[in-house]
Amino acid sequence: MSELPQERRLVTAVPGPKSQELSARKAAAVADGVGVTLPVYVRRAGGGVVEDVDGNRLIDFGSGIAVTSVGNSAPMVVRKAAEQLAEFTHTCFMITPYEGYVEVAEQLNALTPGDHAKKTALFNSGAEAVENAVKIARSYTKRPAVVVFDHGYHGRTNLTMALTAKNMPYKEGFGPFAPEVYRVPLAYGYRWLTGPEHAAEEAAAQAIDMITKQIGAEHVAAIVIEPIAGEGGFIEPAKGFLPRMAQFARDNGIVFVADEIQTGFCRTGQWFACEDEGVVPDLITTAKGIAGGLPLAAVTGRAEIMDAAHAGGLGGTYGGNPVACAAALGAIETMKALNLTERARRIGEVMVPRLRALQEKYPAIGEVRGRGAMIAVELVRPGTKEPDAALTAAVAKACHANGLVVLTCGTYGNVLRFLPPLVIGEDLLNEGLDIIEEAFAGV
Numbered sequence: 001m002s003e004l005p006q007e008r009r010l011v012t013a014v015p016g017p018k019s020q021e022l023s024a025r026k027a028a029a030v031a032d033g034v035g036v037t038l039p040v041y042v043r044r045a046g047g048g049v050v051e052d053v054d055g056n057r058l059i060d061f062g063s064g065i066a067v068t069s070v071g072n073s074a075p076m077v078v079r080k081a082a083e084q085l086a087e088f089t090h091t092c093f094m095i096t097p098y099e100g101y102v103e104v105a106e107q108l109n110a111l112t113p114g115d116h117a118k119k120t121a122l123f124n125s126g127a128e129a130v131e132n133a134v135k136i137a138r139s140y141t142k143r144p145a146v147v148v149f150d151h152g153y154h155g156r157t158n159l160t161m162a163l164t165a166k167n168m169p170y171k172e173g174f175g176p177f178a179p180e181v182y183r184v185p186l187a188y189g190y191r192w193l194t195g196p197e198h199a200a201e202e203a204a205a206q207a208i209d210m211i212t213k214q215i216g217a218e219h220v221a222a223i224v225i226e227p228i229a230g231e232g233g234f235i236e237p238a239k240g241f242l243p244r245m246a247q248f249a250r251d252n253g254i255v256f257v258a259d260e261i262q263t264g265f266c267r268t269g270q271w272f273a274c275e276d277e278g279v280v281p282d283l284i285t286t287a288k289g290i291a292g293g294l295p296l297a298a299v300t301g302r303a304e305i306m307d308a309a310h311a312g313g314l315g316g317t318y319g320g321n322p323v324a325c326a327a328a329l330g331a332i333e334t335m336k337a338l339n340l341t342e343r344a345r346r347i348g349e350v351m352v353p354r355l356r357a358l359q360e361k362y363p364a365i366g367e368v369r370g371r372g373a374m375i376a377v378e379l380v381r382p383g384t385k386e387p388d389a390a391l392t393a394a395v396a397k398a399c400h401a402n403g404l405v406v407l408t409c410g411t412y413g414n415v416l417r418f419l420p421p422l423v424i425g426e427d428l429l430n431e432g433l434d435i436i437e438e439a440f441a442g443v
């Protein structure tokens with residue numbers, strides 16, 4: 001953990017004057033399409049704290065969207081990346097390769113679910129990994145179609161926009177989108193019309209019916225699913241849904257792709273969220289938490305599928321950059337050394353009971369859900385399931401003003417999500433929860 005004191009400290013309003021000055025420069029220099037959730041400009045960050053340019057220290061329940069799970073500038077990440085930085089910064093793995101890339105691949109092949117032979121390819125961003133998983137699945141199956149789910153999020157490139165469910169802000173005005181993408185229902189228990197106990201079976205039946213009747217299973221290259229839908233609202237598909245869809249894929253020669261970009265690397269209390277129901281994906285996409293904050297992404301999976309693409313068909317100038325690979329090796333070592341799967345579970349054990357107690361008090365909290373350190377509350381108008389995005393935004397704003405970084409998400413914009421760094425101290429975690437309680441009391 002960095003030397004940054006692990007305490008909240010507010011010395012100005014949030015955002016303070018220096019941040020406001022920088023916001024004015026941002027407005028003049030940076031494209032408006034690049035939005036900002038909380039315009040405090042960061043000077044340093046570590047453990048569970050983000051310090052801004054005005055000297056405020058905020059508690060971090062966001063981890064830069066589940067990226068800095070090992071903490072910001074984690075010592076092992078910094079050491080390995082700095083050593084690599086001094087040796088060489090880039091050669092392009094496709095031109096003259098290096099050991100770090102191979103070592104990351106070996107680690108991913110060993111850590112991901114299943115004991116079959118696996119291979120890995122590295123990329124720069126999550127979206128790029130998902131695109132490549134689709135390329136690989138199409139190359140292997142020689143089929144065109146890709147099946148995705150309601151509430152799914154897979155990125156912002158043209159193909160991944162097509163795979164993503166929500167129009168605003170991700171797709172609005174950016175079409176036309178890639179063809180041969182088909183969306184089927186997700187077993188969203190809280191909102192399943194016939195009740196959560198029917199969600200898994202009915203959603204799977206509907207999805208399979210759509211695939212077989214509308215597309216034809218023999219035309220489907222891949223089924224791509226997040227084991228817990230992230231941007232869509234931290235929706236855990238009702239138990240049984242994932243294994244059912246994986247089985248359907250297996251029975252029909254379809255490549256089952258788990259997009260674990262947000263859920264992976266200890267976040268949900270296991271190395272990968274699909275382990276929870278014993279699902280073994282054919283391919284798994286990772287990014288975010290993989291490298292402690294450096295840009296890296298991967299596709300890992302069955303060797304015979306990964307090898308389907310011809311030599312030269314996969315890659316990119318920067319994919320598997322040596323500094324990012326060194327950082328990933330530092331992050332993975334940290335996860336093992338600090339037993340961060342266990343830490344993630346402990347975070348859930350602290351957060352969920354306190355949020356459930358809050359739910360007793362505030363009927364606007366429709367559901368508390370999630371696993372490990374991937375926890376959310378869905379806000380509705382009391383007595384209904386009508387989404388309350390305005391209340392969600394107000395609670396988030398109150399948290400921000402009080403020095404807590406929280407994020408919102410959800411198809412209906414009515415979900416507060418919590419993704420603390422897995423190394424956060426328990427005092428800070430509880431203080432963050434106090435701030436959430438105060439925010440509910442105040443709005």
Ligand SMILES: *Cc1c(COP(=O)(O)O)cnc(C)c1O
Nearest residue numbers: 125126127153154155230261262
């Ligand atoms: C963030 C995310 C992506 C996209 O990753 P980028 O690195 O932003 O391109 C894809 N899938 C899921 C599940 C994500 O959470």
